[in-house]
Amino acid sequence: MLLRADLLYYSLFNFFAMIIQHLSLALLTCLATMQPLHEATNAPEKWVITKGCTLRVNGSTNMNKFSCSIQDYTNPDTLTIQRSCSKNAAVSLSGSIGLPVADFNCLSNVMTNDLRKTLKVKEHPRLTITFVSLKQYPAPGLRQEATCGTVNIELAGVSKTFQINYHISRDEQQVIHLTGNQQIKFTDFNLTPPRKLGGMIRANDLLDVEFNLYLKIAYN
Secondary structure, eight states: OHHHHHHHHHHHHHHHHHHHHHHHHHHHHHHHHSOOTTOGGGSOEEEEEOTTEEEEEEEEBSSOEEEEEEEEEOOOOEEEEEOOSSTTOOEEEEOEEEEEGGGOBOSSHHHHHHHHHHTTTTTOOEEEEEEEEESSOOOSSSOOEEEEEEEEEEETTEEEEEEEEEEEEEOTTOOEEEEEEEEEEGGGGTOOOOEEGGGTEEBOSEEEEEEEEEEEEEOO
């Protein structure tokens, strides 16, 4: 009887030891594949806007075409990027740039003054672009990528959301080049396209907007 009891206890001991061994291996495997909480892809990232950024608005009248731009935007604004752990997942953005409407230059005093007046520069002196999302985080290489994202544009006191087409790349100094373009209309912002000479010269409603941003990652 004692021999049988000893054999039973021995068998049970081996059985539980084997279970514990398998559970330990499974736990170690799980821990090894888990992503650390402090990994950089989970932490917010800062992109600082550097000098040389531009905004260009291209339009037309019933007589000719015009182009107006804001050159060398220099405010050191910052965008905050929240990356997802999932590969190729959308990137959440926060931050904005506020462009002085009075800085628009159309290379013609008449056209420049007309545009500023149409955009209500005295009541609303800034055109604000707020960044909401980016389809994907830019690849670390130098190759240019086409992507898209969401922005809010506030102009003359009216805010509209747009899907923007981007080209994004990095240079050898790891400066991120972000070029966005989007068609908008004066009437999107409750604005009347400017007219001159009793309506003989009329600006068309459609505008092509292009902005170029240069951003540097701020490392803590």
